[in-house]
Amino acid sequence: MWWKILTDYFFSFNLAADCNAVLKALQPIFQEQGMTETVHNWEDHGYLVTYIKKNGSFANLRIHPHGLVLVDLQSYNDDMKGRQEVDQLLNKVEERMKELFHGNIKRVKRLPAILRGGVIDRYWPTADGRLVEYDIDEVVYDEDSPFQNIKILHSKQFGNILILSGDVNLAESDLAYTQAIMGSGKEDYTGKEVLILGGGDGGILYEIVKLKPKMVTMVEISFDKVASSNIDQMVIDGCKKHMRKTCGDVLDNLKGECYQVLIEDCIPVLKRYAKEGRMFDYVINDLTAVPISTSPEEDSTWEFLRLILDLSMKVLKQDGKYFTQGNCINLTDALTLYEEQLSRLYCPVEFSKETVCVPSYMELYP
Amino acid sequence: MWWKILTDYFFSFNLAADCNAVLKALQPIFQEQGMTETVHNWEDHGYLVTYIKKNGSFANLRIHPHGLVLVDLQSYNDDMKGRQEVDQLLNKVEERMKELFHGNIKRVKRLPAILRGGVIDRYWPTADGRLVEYDIDEVVYDEDSPFQNIKILHSKQFGNILILSGDVNLAESDLAYTQAIMGSGKEDYTGKEVLILGGGDGGILYEIVKLKPKMVTMVEISFDKVASSNIDQMVIDGCKKHMRKTCGDVLDNLKGECYQVLIEDCIPVLKRYAKEGRMFDYVINDLTAVPISTSPEEDSTWEFLRLILDLSMKVLKQDGKYFTQGNCINLTDALTLYEEQLSRLYCPVEFSKETVCVPSYMELYP
Known part of the structure; x- marks a missing residue:
């Protein structure tokens, strides 16, 4: 299953020169991983750097001039080792950023990995459109009737959940x-x-x-x-x-x-x-x-x-x-x-x- | 505020030739937007195509040979117009994919936009590490005590929520x-x-x-x-x-x-x-x-x-x-x-x- 990790670093810097300093500080971390680098410089909108690994993984490093650095990783590793490697990489990024800004970082946010393309879909937005991940571990029933798609998915905490055309209907x-x-x-x-x-x-x-x-x-x-x-x-x-x-x-x-x-x-x-x-x-x-x-x-x-x-x-x-x-x-x-x-x-x-x-x-x- | 939309298309194709067909079918949609294209071909791992727009937005198109196409968009538009443009783009991608595969698509999943780098952070994972977006609309209190970070955030449905060191503690x-x-x-x-x-x-x-x-x-x-x-x-x-x-x-x-x-x-x-x-x-x-x-x-x-x-x-x-x-x-x-x-x-x-x-x-x- 493919997964994606989104990490946000939120700083207070305002100069294009700082964008460059962030880029210079983080480059070695990705290069050490044997990743191929492609840099795009918008000048007034900062940088997008794409790092590509031989195994099909890649990372996006987006540096915004108003003080926001976004790191997105997309990988196919369903083993713990792959996950640990990613954690280590992100830890290094975090460390380097703290060094660079002498700890003056407003927010560091690492979101849980988003699992994509798997047999089990765990993401069922709420009626008001918010993203929610359920603890689904099994597809129990998945059929199309003439009127709608009917899914019954098993959740560890809610029991079986009835989902009609993508809307959570009722759980046990x-x-x-x-x-x-x-x-x-x-x-x-x-x-x-x-x-x-x-x-x-x-x-x-x-x-x-x-x-x-x-x-x-x-x-x-x-x-x-x-x-x-x-x-x-x-x-x-x-x-x-x-x-x-x-x-x-x-x-x-x-x-x-x-x-x-x-x-x-x-x-x-x-x-x-x-x-x-x-x-x-x-x-x-x-x-x-x-x-x-x-x-x-x-x-x-x-x-x-x-x-x-x-x-x-x-x-x-x-x-x-x-x-x-x-x-x-x-x-x-x-x-x-x-x-x-x-x-x-x-x-x-x-x-x-x-x-x-x-x-x-x-x-x-x- | 920056946001990111993740969209997954899940197909049943197995040939490298098909990867190329997907690329060819989708290229014009992004090019019409005046986006600059960079193609990376892994041969055995499919394609990563990066599309860059002049305004700082960009898109990743990841085509996997086992039949999974991932489209990720990252933008800075807090207006409805920008959102509508993205919706239209994704609708076109979906249409083109359905044409290409004669409707034979196992799953199309478009996740709600993930908002990043804003004053308000809406993402507070559960104790077992699942991603959950809350309906936070206001930061009421945000202080660091000698022991922990203390946040009180307002949720439309839960009232004020006390969050200690990133863990949801109690809501009204x-x-x-x-x-x-x-x-x-x-x-x-x-x-x-x-x-x-x-x-x-x-x-x-x-x-x-x-x-x-x-x-x-x-x-x-x-x-x-x-x-x-x-x-x-x-x-x-x-x-x-x-x-x-x-x-x-x-x-x-x-x-x-x-x-x-x-x-x-x-x-x-x-x-x-x-x-x-x-x-x-x-x-x-x-x-x-x-x-x-x-x-x-x-x-x-x-x-x-x-x-x-x-x-x-x-x-x-x-x-x-x-x-x-x-x-x-x-x-x-x-x-x-x-x-x-x-x-x-x-x-x-x-x-x-x-x-x-x-x-x-x-x-x-x-």
Whole structure:
């Protein structure tokens, strides 16, 4: 596997002459390694020096005139020896820089190596676009359904993680998410009629069935209206095999004593229920997160969300409750918009929200 | 601020001829940008092509013969326009690659930009060495005490975060940590004698004082025996100003009705208490995490930990309880060693453990 180490040295110098001094000080360290040097001098933008090794490794040394020196190494060594050599090289660079600037260095930052091109991809950005490395050690399931790519990856600390089209959906550690969307333990589901929209990982279904409801109906929509949602048969197939801590045995059959799973488009199902006057005590929408887009007029996903909301209200008993997830707490615009959508419903609703720590999301979710 | 975008294209090709085809296909895209090209051909290790722009930006195109193409861009544009240009460039590369391989690409991965050399450093690796980007938007406090560097950084979702010598210590969102180390709400502190070792952020002190204890004594050791610990006056100064959600007003004075804070080395204090026969119902050790090192014989930190443990047991009432934190759940070797240390104490102890999700740690902590 190829990896890349990024190291930053942050100084206070301001003269082109200093750029040259840095170059002169560091050159011998790379040359000792038998690396071939190519120097580019921008004059007003400092230096880029490329060092190339015979084994295919290379280093970029970027010296900026305002006092920033960046060293990037790219190597293919999956042995400890190669890693140690790189550490030694960087230690030497650090030492030399401290000598040169008499310890007057504002910041030295060495980032963990970024592993690239391996079988296992450990980098799954958060909903607000931050880089996060997971402790993935195994690809458990990796299939393309007609709607999305479905991955189940094993994390040492979170257990198996369901990733749909690149978005972290749920890990076996995330009972907190399931509990939150069920009302944080404050609801009594005994003898109740419950409708779950989405929920293909089976987590909500499994937890509610334990609470002796009258009937739980889970509708797995089966079209790709929503970019990323846990909604297809192949999600169920993957989860019932590999997310058993989340779903138990509840997905082994699509029908149980007090539950049924319909692999159907939820829109016509909701319309039919509304027409028949079939009413629920709880509707739990686990179809998708609040869309990240903040231009609802242009975005059909918002329209779709509003449609689902409207239809859900029509099948909800007078004193019924509707639960859904929000999105990453940092996407405040999207969350505010979602609250605005609530005020546009055909009937007035009251709502409250709650923030929860979902371990595998590595961010807070309202 | 300088930033770097890493993009990986992962193909299935195996011939040197294919490397050349990739090079030929992608060259025009970079040349159109007015970039100067330098090609290095390893023959058996593929190509490294460096593209340099007049404004100081540059790109590395690394083509590996086993079917991996890496594109790294380094730029200084903090405007949206620069970012959009880079996105467009990468879109073109992706398009061209899909054409060339008729869509037969195993993986395309574009990582979020890594921001470097800025005032704000957003990258704080986890205890087990994984790269994590926090949503830091402000440096609130940044001082060097005689013992360590103390940073308090503001995160949009976690509030202010205390970082000691580069290790994330506690965020204002992390009441869960404080509650866990206090016994997860199962303990009755009313009228009790409590000793806190460390705890300079004031979180534990603040929470216990609310529970009407008889007396809480917090000892802040004042030497640098432990590499990273929340133990000095400057930590207290920073926290009482900037971590008020954690510590309330409890650090405004070092003495209150039912508590006192001693800025002293805890070892002689513990020895004195042991000699005087001063006994506590609870000892809470928040001095430091379990050391990461797994060679306790060589490591004086383990010895130090054992000394603290031994002395703590001496000032603990017969039915008293000792609470401490563990470390990241992935550092299983270190945790096992810690449990072994417990069995080496001068008196036999019973212990239990619990895993908790600490929001800002982005990992599970036993």
